[in-house]
Amino acid sequence: MDNHHPSPHIALLTGAGMGHLTPALRLAAMLSSKNCQVTLITPQPPVSTAESSHIAAFLAAYPTINRLDFQIVPYTPPEPTDPFAVQFEAVIRSVHLLTPLLASVSPPLSAFFSDITTAAGGHQVAEDLGLPHYVVSLSARFSSFVAYVPYLIGSDGSIDFPPLLPIGPFEPHKLEIGDHKPLPWLDQQPPKSVVYVSFGSRTAMSRDQIRELGKGLEESGFKFLWVLKAKIVDKDDNEGPEEIVGDSFIGRTKHNGLVIKGWVNQEEILSHPAVGGFVSHVGWNSVMETAVRGMPMLAWPLLGDQKVYAGLVEAVGLGVWEKSWGWLGERLVKGEEIAKMVKKVMCDESLRESATIIGEEGMNAIKVGGSSYKVLMGTIQNLSI
Numbered sequence: 001m002d003n004h005h006p007s008p009h010i011a012l013l014t015g016a017g018m019g020h021l022t023p024a025l026r027l028a029a030m031l032s033s034k035n036c037q038v039t040l041i042t043p044q045p046p047v048s049t050a051e052s053s054h055i056a057a058f059l060a061a062y063p064t065i066n067r068l069d070f071q072i073v074p075y076t077p078p079e080p081t082d083p084f085a086v087q088f089e090a091v092i093r094s095v096h097l098l099t100p101l102l103a104s105v106s107p108p109l110s111a112f113f114s115d116i117t118t119a120a121g122g123h124q125v126a127e128d129l130g131l132p133h134y135v136v137s138l139s140a141r142f143s144s145f146v147a148y149v150p151y152l153i154g155s156d157g158s159i160d161f162p163p164l165l166p167i168g169p170f171e172p173h174k175l176e177i178g179d180h181k182p183l184p185w186l187d188q189q190p191p192k193s194v195v196y197v198s199f200g201s202r203t204a205m206s207r208d209q210i211r212e213l214g215k216g217l218e219e220s221g222f223k224f225l226w227v228l229k230a231k232i233v234d235k236d237d238n239e240g241p242e243e244i245v246g247d248s249f250i251g252r253t254k255h256n257g258l259v260i261k262g263w264v265n266q267e268e269i270l271s272h273p274a275v276g277g278f279v280s281h282v283g284w285n286s287v288m289e290t291a292v293r294g295m296p297m298l299a300w301p302l303l304g305d306q307k308v309y310a311g312l313v314e315a316v317g318l319g320v321w322e323k324s325w326g327w328l329g330e331r332l333v334k335g336e337e338i339a340k341m342v343k344k345v346m347c348d349e350s351l352r353e354s355a356t357i358i359g360e361e362g363m364n365a366i367k368v369g370g371s372s373y374k375v376l377m378g379t380i381q382n383l384s385i
């Protein structure tokens with residue numbers, strides 16, 4: 001950026017859950033590293049321990065980013081529902097409290113960014129403050145789906161969907177957080193021999209499905225690193241791995257697998273040369289973190305927007321998807337089916353080649369002069385004028 005224009009000051013309202021917090025923090029770091037002043041608005045209290053610890057570690061690592069804690073009004077839905085969705089609603093219902101806080105920040109704001117889940121509230125704040133509003137959506141694929149919704153629901157389609165700024169893959173940031181236990185174990189394994197298994201930060205499988213998954217991993221014959229999750233919110237998840245998969249499973253597979261319970265540093269694992277494939281729920285962050293490393297995935301979409309991403313993963317040649325498995329809980333996916341797909345993702349050389357090309361394309365997009373770099377810099381320039 002040239003020196004004649006002041007740096008833009010951007011306020012960024014985060015959503016809820018790690019899948020939404022992670023890209024918001026990455027974008028905040030990218031903007032800050034390109035001379036923008038950034039105020040990160042963190043709704044309080046967050047839902048999970050993972051969110052609190054990541055926000056604290058992030059702000060310690062990026063001291064020039066301002067923190068604005070935003071005390072939200074608690075909201076109780078008429079019926080019990082997903083705690084992260086309750087938080088989205090609580091944030092949206094509380095934004096009238098945010099406007100006065102932001103009106104007096106110095107230097108004045110240039111733009112207001114909000115996570116897609118809180119965008120309805122963010123739009124209101126931006127309008128009240130007379131600021132441009134940018135919505136941080138996870139993926140262009142999901143945005144195009146959202147853009148199509150008015151047509152699907154039969155309106156006249158007259159919404160002027162805002163312009164899309166394709167920025168990504170987001171650059172990772174190194175936060176010293178999570179259980180590093182897998183690393184010494186991975187260090188002892190041959191290159192590309194281990195399949196990594198994780199379903200993100202907020203998806204818990206039934207005991208029956210966990211048992212079948214264990215059978216499948218064992219039957220596949222591949223080494224595995226399996227991150228177990230038994231409850232949606234980490235604060236409620238207190239059992240050890242042996243209580244969930246059983247001592248005998250842990251004993252039988254101790255030379256072939258490592259079962260971890262709790263938060264791991266996923267990017268550290270995906271970067272390890274011993275890891276050769278990923279069995280994933282294809283949360284968008286997981287997809288991008290795998291794509292930039294050119295690693296094949298077994299897409300097992302479980303809920304929400306994940307089938308949109310599974311379709312994309314399959315179409316571009318980053319991974320495979322067995323559609324008959326359905327949504328989480330729709331049917332019990334048997335161990336032998338899982339073993340077959342794990343072998344496929346670990347052994348298919350043409351899949352590995354196409355995944356490698358995707359990794360190269362991702363790295364090209366974010367380097368200086370790449371497509372993502374150009375859009376990001378152009379956006380910042382516009383806000384500086």
Ligand code: UDP
Nearest residue numbers: 019022200201202263264266283284285286
């Ligand atoms: N993640 C991690 N360690 C864990 C679980 C998740 O680092 O033990 C990270 C993962 O790398 C990703 C994010 O948390 O950046 C999860 O987002 P994603 O969109 O993949 O799935 P979600 O958790 O929203 O379902």
Ligand code: UDP
Nearest residue numbers: 017019020084088116117138142283304305
């Ligand atoms: N989403 C949305 N509005 C909402 C809730 C979710 O637009 O009120 C979007 C969200 O951005 C994501 C998808 O729907 O792309 C699924 O979100 P969810 O939080 O259910 O799953 P996650 O991404 O955390 O795995």
